[in-house]
Each structure stands twice: as C-alpha cells, then as structure tokens.
Amino acid sequence: MLHPQLEENYKIEKREKPHSCEICGASFNQKNSLVAHIRTHTGEKPYSCTDCGSSFTEKANLVKHMRIHTGVKPYSCSMCGNSFTQKASLVLHMRTHTGEKPFSCETCGSSFSRKDTLVDHMRIHSGEKPYSCEVCGASFSRKNSFVYHMRIHNGEKPYSCEVCGTSFRQKNSLVAHIRTHSGEKPYSCQTCDSSFRHKSSLDAHLHTHTGIKPHFCEKCGSFFSDKANLVKHMRTHSGEKPYSCRVCGSSFSENASLVTHVRTHTGEKPYSCEMCSSSFAYKETLVAHIRKHTGETPYSCEICGSSFRQKNSLVAHIRTHSAEKPFSCTDCGSSFTEKANLVKHMRIHSGEKPYSCSVCGNSFTLKGTLVSHMLTHTGEKPYSCEICDSSFSRKNILVNHMRIHSGEKPYSCEVCNSSFSRKDSLTSHLRIHTDEKPYSCEACGSVFSHKKTLVTHMRTHTERT
The missing domain is CATH 3.30.160.60 (Classic Zinc Finger)
Structure with a gap:
C-alpha cells in the first residue's frame, strides 16, 4: 500500500x-x-x-x-x-x-553540458543536415553554421569595429580584429615565447618547431603547416577574392589585405615610430621607415652590390639589370619595372590629379610634384650647390645644375652623337631628326618643335592687336 x-x-x-x-x-x-x-x-x-x-x-x-x-x-x-x-x-x-555533462551520446559515449550540443553532435553519426541554403543548395548540420553561410549571400556583417568601422560576419572575427588595434596577443608559444592574436596562428607556429606540414595542395603539391594557409594558397589557383571593400568595391583574397586596404579610406595609421612620432598605415612601412634612423639596408643586389631598406625596392632594382618591365599600360603599351610607376603613368590617360595644393588649389598627378609645388609658396630652397652656393627647390634641378660645374653630359643622341646635360634637352634635340612639332598655335594653327618658339610666335598675334 x-x-x-x-x-x-x-x-x-x-x-x-x-x-x-x-x-x-x-x-x-x-x-x-x-x-x-x-x-x-x-x-x-x-x-x-x-x-x-x-x-x-x-x-x-x-x-x-x-x-x-x-x-x-x-x-x-x-x-x-x-x-x-x-x-x-x-x-x-x-x-x-x-564540470557536469548530463547529456551523453549513446553511439560513442561523448558527453555534453547542453542538450542542443548533443543534438548537433548526433548529426555527425546520422549525417543529417537539416539546414539547407535555397540560394546554392549547401546543407548544414548546425543552425549557426547555416546563419553564417547565408551572410555570404546577403552580405550581412552585423559585427562592426568601433575603431575603424570594419564589419564582420562572425563575432569571433571581430574579437580577433580588435586585437589589431589593441596589440593584444593572448596566445603564447611555450617553446620560444612568441605571441599571437589568433589561436590558429599559434597552432600553425608550433609546426615550425616540429617541422610538420600536414596540409597538401592537390593542384601543385605544395605543403603547409596549417589549414588556413592552404585555403589562402588555393585562391592563387581559383582566383577567388571573397573579401570586398564596402567603400570602393575592391576585392581581396585575404582578410588581412582588406583590413590594410580599408585604412586608405579611414586614414588610420596605427603604427607609430618611437624615434620621430611618424605614423603609418602598414607595419612593414614602419619597419622600413625605422631603417632611415638606423641606416640599415639589409637587401643587397648580387650584381652591383647596391643595398636597400625594403625587399620590393631590391626586386625593382634587379629589373634595371635584367631590363624586365612586367607592368604594361593597356592604353599605349608603355612598360614599367614597378607597379607604382604604372599607376602614376595611367594618370596621364585618365587625367586624374589626386594631389591638390591647399593654398592655390592646383592639382597634380604625383605627390612629389605637389611637394615641390608647395615650395613655390613657402620660398624654401632646401637643395644647395656646394661649389657656388646656389639653392634650388627641387633635388633634380640641383643635379642638373651640378653638371654645369662637372661638364657631364650623360644624355647622347644616337643619330648625331650630340650630348646634353639634361634629359629634356635631348628630348627637344631629337625633334630635329624626327621633325615632330607638338606645340600648336591656337590662333593660326602653326606648329613648332619647341615650346619657346611657340611663345615667341604668339607675340606676333598680340603685337598686331
């Protein structure tokens, strides 16, 4: 009872x-x-x-x-x-x-603290993927994986950085990004004391001590110490650029490249020089800048012995020996040893002048030209001749001036062997042989080989009036 x-x-x-x-x-x-x-x-x-x-x-x-x-x-x-x-x-x-884990898997005995985690785990055994994408058909065993995937299609990035405004699809990506501003590196290697912002970076680093490279590219046979580097490498084969700039639409194969690119819009310069307080958008630019203070030039040319602060400067220099010019203009066919020079050249065709004078509003295609122009307002002439004490606003004018004293004439005409101290003098001289007449009179249509001849001619019109 x-x-x-x-x-x-x-x-x-x-x-x-x-x-x-x-x-x-x-x-x-x-x-x-x-x-x-x-x-x-x-x-x-x-x-x-x-x-x-x-x-x-x-x-x-x-x-x-x-x-x-x-x-x-x-x-x-x-x-x-x-x-x-x-x-x-x-x-x-x-x-x-x-440490309680009351939810156990009857198949493999794994235990979990939450029931929903057990439900997700059981799909490993059943192969069930109940969350399907209607756009591309991809299926997922977990709802949060599905939610993340859908952001690839709809472009949603709900997690934004309060410092620079960069947005992310996942919260953990934002957490990792914030460390680029704070400098925090919470993951440390116990072997060599190196520290990292991401756990995956630490895991990859540990392979440098063991020498293990478990990830293999089936396309070219390259091996990698961590999966993330293999994923990045595969984009060199596929051409995929999944990271896009919200401001200008430029796309990148790596998120790190996008982060640094965004600084061109925000003006953020998180890397500061402790010697002179100059700031830079890129860490490698700061490293190269510091060598100005230390005088270090670690990259040397094996052909002529010239040394450089940056590796890319050495790579560009070597092309002066090989005559290689891999960067070509699609408009006129001109070729260049450096991409930066091609970018500058393209402004001739596009008419773009991104550097403006804050005093008079004149615009220029090159930053160096703007710097030189500003000296016309300040009157500053920082380049002095050690022989006659003449001063100049631009270094290249000083170089040309020094040839008056040395008698050097490095620019020679291949037709008649005449020599000149300045490149523009050679260019002007060559028109004698080519009969090129690029300067036209707007009043009567007469053409001339030299600008000064056109200026003299124009006076015949003004004197008549």
Missing part, C-alpha cells in the same frame, strides 16, 4: 488534463497554457516590445526579452559573480564550474 502523500501525487499525475487543443489534440492542466499553445497554430503574437517592435506569444517571453534593453540580469553565479538574463543560462553556466 502506498504512503498517503505518494498516492495523492500519483492521482495528480494520472488526473485527466481538462483543456485540449482542437487542432493537434495536445492537453493542458491550465486554460492559459492552452491559450498560449493555440497561438503556435495561429501565429498570433500579442505581446510586443515598445523598444524594438519584437513580438511574442507569451508575456513571460516578452519579460525575458525586455532584459536585453534594460540590461537587467537577475540570475547571478554564486561562484564567479557572472550574471544572466535567464535562469536557464545560469544553469548552463554553473556546469562550467561543476
């Missing part, structure tokens, strides 16, 4: 639930539970948030939601003091202290 209290509890459990749903047959002890349940069929959500407009089927869910706006976290952990908006979140959190 059961104890009276146990018998009463048994009767309560067996008691019929008087409130039934006519749609699906579910039964409830209380009428308000039935009312809330029916809304799952009708889609009615009578409880709305006045702050953001979100709607809910039950008042209790609205109360929980409002804590997002009010910041109220009524459930606190007695062990570490962390607070939570929902009791269920506190229950889950407590398991991080107790």
Whole structure:
C-alpha cells in the first residue's frame, strides 16, 4: 500500500488534463497554457516590445526579452559573480564550474553540458543536415553554421569595429580584429615565447618547431603547416577574392589585405615610430621607415652590390639589370619595372590629379610634384650647390645644375652623337631628326618643335592687336 502523500501525487499525475487543443489534440492542466499553445497554430503574437517592435506569444517571453534593453540580469553565479538574463543560462553556466555533462551520446559515449550540443553532435553519426541554403543548395548540420553561410549571400556583417568601422560576419572575427588595434596577443608559444592574436596562428607556429606540414595542395603539391594557409594558397589557383571593400568595391583574397586596404579610406595609421612620432598605415612601412634612423639596408643586389631598406625596392632594382618591365599600360603599351610607376603613368590617360595644393588649389598627378609645388609658396630652397652656393627647390634641378660645374653630359643622341646635360634637352634635340612639332598655335594653327618658339610666335598675334 502506498504512503498517503505518494498516492495523492500519483492521482495528480494520472488526473485527466481538462483543456485540449482542437487542432493537434495536445492537453493542458491550465486554460492559459492552452491559450498560449493555440497561438503556435495561429501565429498570433500579442505581446510586443515598445523598444524594438519584437513580438511574442507569451508575456513571460516578452519579460525575458525586455532584459536585453534594460540590461537587467537577475540570475547571478554564486561562484564567479557572472550574471544572466535567464535562469536557464545560469544553469548552463554553473556546469562550467561543476564540470557536469548530463547529456551523453549513446553511439560513442561523448558527453555534453547542453542538450542542443548533443543534438548537433548526433548529426555527425546520422549525417543529417537539416539546414539547407535555397540560394546554392549547401546543407548544414548546425543552425549557426547555416546563419553564417547565408551572410555570404546577403552580405550581412552585423559585427562592426568601433575603431575603424570594419564589419564582420562572425563575432569571433571581430574579437580577433580588435586585437589589431589593441596589440593584444593572448596566445603564447611555450617553446620560444612568441605571441599571437589568433589561436590558429599559434597552432600553425608550433609546426615550425616540429617541422610538420600536414596540409597538401592537390593542384601543385605544395605543403603547409596549417589549414588556413592552404585555403589562402588555393585562391592563387581559383582566383577567388571573397573579401570586398564596402567603400570602393575592391576585392581581396585575404582578410588581412582588406583590413590594410580599408585604412586608405579611414586614414588610420596605427603604427607609430618611437624615434620621430611618424605614423603609418602598414607595419612593414614602419619597419622600413625605422631603417632611415638606423641606416640599415639589409637587401643587397648580387650584381652591383647596391643595398636597400625594403625587399620590393631590391626586386625593382634587379629589373634595371635584367631590363624586365612586367607592368604594361593597356592604353599605349608603355612598360614599367614597378607597379607604382604604372599607376602614376595611367594618370596621364585618365587625367586624374589626386594631389591638390591647399593654398592655390592646383592639382597634380604625383605627390612629389605637389611637394615641390608647395615650395613655390613657402620660398624654401632646401637643395644647395656646394661649389657656388646656389639653392634650388627641387633635388633634380640641383643635379642638373651640378653638371654645369662637372661638364657631364650623360644624355647622347644616337643619330648625331650630340650630348646634353639634361634629359629634356635631348628630348627637344631629337625633334630635329624626327621633325615632330607638338606645340600648336591656337590662333593660326602653326606648329613648332619647341615650346619657346611657340611663345615667341604668339607675340606676333598680340603685337598686331
């Protein structure tokens, strides 16, 4: 015979639930539970948030939601003091202290602290992928993987950096990005004390001590110490550039390249020189700049012995020996040893003059030309001749001037062997042989080989008037 209290509890459990749903047959002890349940069929959500407009089927869910706006976290952990908006979140959190994992996989015995984590895990065994993308057909076993994937199609990047405005699809990507501003490197190597912003970078670094390169490119046979580098490498074969700039639309194969590119729009210069306080957008530019102070030129040419502060300067210099000019203009066919020179050249065709004088408004295609122009306003002539004390606003004018003293004439005509101290003098001389006449009179159409001849001619028109 059961104890009276146990018998009463048994009767309560067996008691019929008087409130039934006519749609699906579910039964409830209380009428308000039935009312809330029916809304799952009708889609009615009578409880709305006045702050953001979100709607809910039950008042209790609205109360929980409002804590997002009010910041109220009524459930606190007695062990570490962390607070939570929902009791269920506190229950889950407590398991991080107790180590409790009440949800076990019957297939492999793995245990989990949360039921939804077990549900996701079970799909490893079943192969089930219930979340499908309607755009490309990709399927996923976890909802958060599906949500992340959809942002690739819709372009949504809900996590923004408050420092530079860069946005990300995932919160952990934002967390890692913020470290580029703070300089924080929480992942340290116990072998050599190197520190890293990302755990994956530390994992890859550890392979430098072991020499292991487990990731293999099937296209070209290259090996890599970590999967991320293999993924980046594969883009050299596919040409994929998944990282796009929201401002100008430029695309990049690596996120790091996008981050540095964005600085061209924001003007951010996070790398500062401790010797002169100059700031730079790129770390490698700072490293090269510091060599101006130290005098270090670690990159040497094996042909002539010239040395340089930057590796790319050495690469460009070597082309002066090989005569290689890999960067070509699609408009006129001119070729250049450096990409930067091609970019400058293209402004001749486009007419772009991105460097403007703040004093008179004149614009220039080259930054160096603007710097020289500014000296016409300041009157500064920083380049002095050591022989006659003449001063000049530009270095190339000083170089030309020095040839007056040395008698040097490095520019020779291949037709008649005449020599000149200045390149523009040679260019002007060659028109004698080519009969080129690039200067035209707007008044009468006469053409001339030299600008000064045109200027003299123009006086014949002004004197008549």
